Amino acid sequence: MSGMKQVFDEVIRKVKPNMAEVQVSFELFSRIASFVKDEYGLSAKLMGSVAKDTFLTGDKDLDIFVFFPVSVSREDLERKGLEIGKAVFEKFGCRDYVVSYAEHPYTKGVIDRYEVEVVPAYSIRSTKNLRSAVDRTPFHTKYVLSNLKRNDEVRVLKKFLKGIGCYGSDLKTEGFSGYLCEILVIHYGSFLKVIEGAQDWKYQQIIDASGFYSSRSYKTVARMFKDQPLIVVDPVDKNRNVAAVLSLQKLSRFIVCARKFSVKPELKYFFPRKRRIDGLSIVRAYEDKGVRIYAVVFERPADVIEDVLYPQLRKMLLNFVGFLGRNDFVCVDSWVFGDDECGVGFKVANVNVSKYKVVCGPSVFNQVKHQEGFIKMHKNRKVWLKDDRYVAEVERECLLIDDCVKLFFGGSKDDVKGRGVPANIADGICAGFRVLKGKQVLKVKSREFWDGVENRI
């Protein structure tokens, strides 16, 4: 336990912002808030981890909400919100701000090295009157401010999750959000108790800090949040799962790291060294194992944000691996990358298959027309009975995996989309893709590709 305390202290020493850093953040916020008040007569409030005092040193995010009375129409709010944002960025010397669209539009840009967001929202008294998702944020902030006592515990938890690659509720990471960390610490009491608690989590563990549901209704809750592996009921909205974005993979990784950390607390979980990747020896080791590494690489679509790109890449991967499987190529592992170039990586146990395969047809007990259909479809082929089922020997479309890969990614944009590749990605693929295998993958620069190759617990 003393090792645990030492690690905790060392982490907090490194991640806790000092007073000067806090002061600078608040100063910048109050200058912006004054400007908004003076020019537009609207009150602006600080949200996010700076407001809740759970940010890590060096984090330079300022989430500023500008509140409108509910009498203002949605259109006016959006128009005025953008106007105020633009005025703020111009006033404070930021030229390359952008208009971003979550559920409604807002502006963001960099001021004094801070990533500033100016978000218009309605001033409401209760979450019952929510008009959009952003309206919930002030309630989150209020909840954390009045319930969180041990802010440093949140900082350490966040740093732990960052270190193991599980922090961030963006759709690339599919990990833990800051708010989720805060709720976990409020619920369990400390970083260490979260670590201990996580070790016993079941699939679809329900954490209901505010006690909205009785344990008898847990089955209903599990159904409400179907396929979401961890359910943390939002204390300000009992119909929302704060961990909705968390993937099974990242949750599992956290559970495993929590267990390993308990047994042997080490700083490396918080401050992992960036591994040097020796591509050539990795590729050689796999060739020795009879497993071949492949990469299908194409240009990263320029106008697609990560929250769209990664889900689309994953959807493509799912369909692609299914396609390989249906063609009897055994995919040992597969992953996507989108950080530099864009594409999928995969490892296969076989690169060729027999010319013929056996397909299974209807039973003699099925409708006769289905049986006749099967026989007709395989007219010039060998068809026989295996117990009660018709089977046929069919020549394969692809004998080599390279042909199979080209078949999946090739053709017109409509062809590619027809195989389950989302539109944005299909564009990129149709502009040209490369299939790299074995040592050829050494040409891939993407770090995410190589992290996928090295895939570790």
Add this chain to the structure above:
Amino acid sequence: MSGMKQVFDEVIRKVKPNMAEVQVSFELFSRIASFVKDEYGLSAKLMGSVAKDTFLTGDKDLDIFVFFPVSVSREDLERKGLEIGKAVFEKFGCRDYVVSYAEHPYTKGVIDRYEVEVVPAYSIRSTKNLRSAVDRTPFHTKYVLSNLKRNDEVRVLKKFLKGIGCYGSDLKTEGFSGYLCEILVIHYGSFLKVIEGAQDWKYQQIIDASGFYSSRSYKTVARMFKDQPLIVVDPVDKNRNVAAVLSLQKLSRFIVCARKFSVKPELKYFFPRKRRIDGLSIVRAYEDKGVRIYAVVFERPADVIEDVLYPQLRKMLLNFVGFLGRNDFVCVDSWVFGDDECGVGFKVANVNVSKYKVVCGPSVFNQVKHQEGFIKMHKNRKVWLKDDRYVAEVERECLLIDDCVKLFFGGSKDDVKGRGVPANIADGICAGFRVLKGKQVLKVKSREFWDGVENRI
């Protein structure tokens, strides 16, 4: 329909025994019966297809039952039964008769080219007093004699089933028994109506000619005869399925042939020409398809009857194909043979596999000790998480199918039995087995092997 009638008439012309043939059978029987009556004071009755007048010309089987009063003990019946059998065969000049054991011992031998069986049985009034399975036979005979009007229809059905390889309730054929044919004709009325009826049979079709069960209790009946694909309730014993031995394969074959015959009635179903098998071109055609034919051949155990040999061969095949599958060899087709040499034939789509494979372990949500066990077991291997499951890269035991085959059939008798090979077969294998592949299988003489290679509907 006229084609149908022509075919029927032609078949009956060829298979119906003439009066002289019938007379000779009955004469031999009455000579034997008189001998038994004179010497032992017991009455002997004729059973089987001769007694029921449903035998095909050339069938030379005489099943003679010798009846004992129920006051005789089981031991005395068995002893006396064998004594009478021996006396009969000695009296009628048959020296190489054998003592055979079904449920109880009986003698059989050849007299005047007839296969004669002398079976001791109890003289009982009702099937409620059954003492052994043979006691049911006289009731079967009585039932058929009083219910069957159209004996020729049975002859044609039997010949049809013989022609398509589905006749015989021995455990090699797993087909239709003579009694089953008789019940079907009694139930449906004619050969053609059986053919028509069979086309609509469902899985576990229930034929309850005597109406023992109401249609409401069919679910119970189906459960009673679990895994038996056709259920024909014995009119003399409602707890017995006359089609118990019939396999799914042979039932399916009959259904398909019945459909094809209805569409185009042809004599070839009854009198199939024995196909000439051109082994070399078959093997070449498969090599062209990238599919390799294998045979594992060993001596046929001399002291094992077919009713034991074939079920054991099939059990071995099931375990062997499972073993191939677990080692990632794709078995396209497989069968057994025991007519000359003995062994298994199979076709595979791949003859080698990658050096490594990926095995799936427990979930992070399973008991921790199982997870730790998996990690420990794969200590020096790459282990990672695929969603919530641990997976590991494992070196394979067999990279080549030949090694895999040798691994299954090799080792001590206990090793072989441990892999699910029944004792009698294991003996044969341990005495030596050969693995033949590709053109090497041309050395296999077994007709059953080649029928399996050619496997047709």
